[in-house]
Structures are given as structure tokens and as C-alpha cells.
Amino acid sequence: MRAIITGIGHYVPDNILTNQELEKMVDTNDEWIVSRTGIKERRILGKDKGTSYMAVKAAEMVLEQTNTAADELDLILVATSTPDMLIPATAAFVQKKLNATNCWGFDINAACCGFVYALATASQFIETGKHNKIMVIGVDKMSAIINYKDRNTCIIFGDGGGAALLESSNEDELGVEDYIFRLDGSGANLLNVQAGGSLFPASHETVDKKMHYIFQDGKKIFKYAVTAMSDVSIKIMEKNRLTGKDIKLLIPHQANLRIIDAVAKKMGLTRDKVMINIEKYGNTTAGTIPIAMSEAYQKNMMSKGDWIIISSFGAGFTSGSLLLKWALD
Ligand code: COA
DSSP states (O other), X not given: OEEEEEEXXXXXXXXXXXXXXXXXXXXXXXXXXXXXXXXXXXXXXXXXXXXXXXXXXXXXXXXXXXXXXXXXXXXXXXXXXXXXXXXXXXXXXXXXXXXXXXXXXXXXXXXXXXXXXXXXXHHHHHHTTSOSEEEEEEEEEGGGGOOTTOTTTTTTBOEEEEEEEEEEXXXXXXXXXXXXXXXXXXXXXXXXXXXXXXXXXXXXXXXXXXXXXXXXXXXXXXXXXXXXXXXXXXXXXXXXXOOGGGEEEEEEOOSXXXXXXXXXXXXXXXXXXXOOOXXXXXXXXGXXXXXXXXXXXXXXOOOTTOEEEEEEEETTTEEEEEEEEOOXX
């Protein structure tokens, strides 16, 4: 049995935060942000809604697109680093809102690799014949953990997410073909949110020290990202005896345009073979890849039988690439 994507959708909030608006909030400027990152604006969900709100919107789009009833779902996987609450899993809120009455579900925290890890996890349940329909969601409300006085982070991240329906198929050639994943815990101190977990539970002290906000060492992450993402992306091509010429589209994690360009170059891909939308949304963490995939689908950038590579890196450090043969017309 093969695991194929039969529907893909996304949701981003309406509210736009532009570089010009950020200029009024921190010591930065549009030229610096665009030249260093490629980002022009990002979306912000607002205080009264959590991550599950966006997850549900994206999943509803996919259910409608594929003419699927929520109670047909066997499993809901939500990849997120910004759950609505620490307990229960965001998947529980999504299950309730969708009224998906015949499924189980859980969250996956692999930061920016969340969606690609979740897709691979879901593919196992399909390939073994255990399940037929799995909703795989990648979504983050990064604005909930951003210090809008920290120019190192507030210019980069945004809110949004996407969802894919993974189904079983008898067509041998289509769907998830292979993946290569890595986890390198030596990077844990370079990109993190320290407080709010069991090591540093919320306290006046953690709030005073701003430990609930995301911290990053941008320079070190940049170098690691280019190396790690290129490595897994090139390896998956070599392992499957493919070259840049065989790949129709790279859907990379949208963290920084310079990282994307460097990875694509090392893979032997020209810009027209790379899905890029970072200028509109910034880095939505687990959301970037399904949002990009959904927009690529809307723009008819993929046809049935095309080789697609998804690749990502994130906090952990996590990194990974997934090769699939596109199954939709
Ligand atoms: N606006 C203006 N200036 C800024 C700035 C901002 N938002 N942020 C930093 N600067 C300043 C720095 O203070 C530094 O000034 P100095 O030379 O006087 O010390 C200068 O700009 C250069 O900073 P530097 O950190 O060297 O810039 P950079 O070219 O490495 O770009 C990032 C910074 C964060 C854009 C880049 O390192 C990056 O994208 N890293 C990866 C981050 C990432 O992807 N995180 C998510 C992982 S999933």
C-alpha cells in the first residue's frame, strides 16, 4: 500500500504585519530585512485565538476539497511547537472542532521539521494497511512566543498553517517514496523557548527574564541550516538515483531566502524549480511547508507523477528531506 496526498490546503490570518510596521517597533528597516531574509510581511493571528483555530481552518479546506466527511478520518496528526495548551494535545481541539468522531490523534513537536516528520509518521500507518485517511497538519502561532522588542526574532516569524490528507493507494509508483531524517540535540541551546515546560515552569522569575520568548543564535543556525538541509536533500536524490533534472519542485522550509537559494544551488536546481513564498508569510515554523505546498498546488506547479522533494531544518536541531511522487492531477 502507498501513502498519497489527495488534498492540500492552508490558512493564514488576515492581519498583516509589514516590515514598515516593524520599523516602528524595533531598530530595523525594510531594506535590512529583505536583503538578509527575503521577508516583506508576515501574518498575525491575534490574542483571542490559538493554533488550533488555524489548524481547523486548513483541515476544513482539505475536507471540502477532497469531499471527505470528518468522521472518515482515522488519525489526526498536528505538528506544532505552539500548542493551544501544554495539555491536552492540540489534536484534541482539532478533533472536537471538526467533529471527527472515529479517529485518534496526537501532536508532534519537531519545530520547523514538524510537518515533514508528521507526513512520514502518517505514511507508516497507511503503508502498513492500518489506516486509510490521515489528516496531517503543520501549524504554528509564532506570535505567541515572540518578543516584539527583540529584532533578532520578531522580523522572522509569523503565524499560519496547512493540512494534507494522506490516503492509501494501490498505484505502486505514487506517493511517499523515501525520507531521511536527523536529530542533533547539540543545537538545543541555539534555538529554543526555555520556560513553560517542566525544567523552568512558569514563574514571576521566568516572565521577568523573558524566558517564554523564542531565543535564537541566528548566525550559527544559518550555517547549520545550509549544511544540514543540503546534506539530507542531496542524499535523498543520490539514494534514489535522481539528479536536479529529475526533480519538478523543491518545497523547502521557508526560514530565509538565502538559505533556500544556497540549498537549491547545491542540489543543482534553478529558481523555477523551487517553491518560495517567504516574502508573504515569513517563517511559520511547522506551517511553512504545507502552506507552500498548498500554494504550489493552487498555481498548478505540480502534475501527477512529478518528483517532489520537501526539505527542512529546525530547532533541536531537526533536519529532514522527503521524496514523493505527486499524485494529484
Ligand atoms: N535589523 C537591523 N539590524 C539588525 C537586525 C534587524 N532586525 N538584527 C540584527 N541586526 C544587526 C546586528 O546587530 C548586526 O549588527 P553589528 O554588525 O553592529 O553587530 C548586523 O545587523 C548583522 O547581524 P548578523 O546577525 O550578522 O546578520 P545576519 O546576516 O546573520 O542575519 C539573520 C541575521 C537572523 C537574518 C540570519 O542569521 C538568519 O536568518 N539566521 C537563521 C535564523 C533562522 O532561520 N531561524 C529559524 C530556524 S528554523
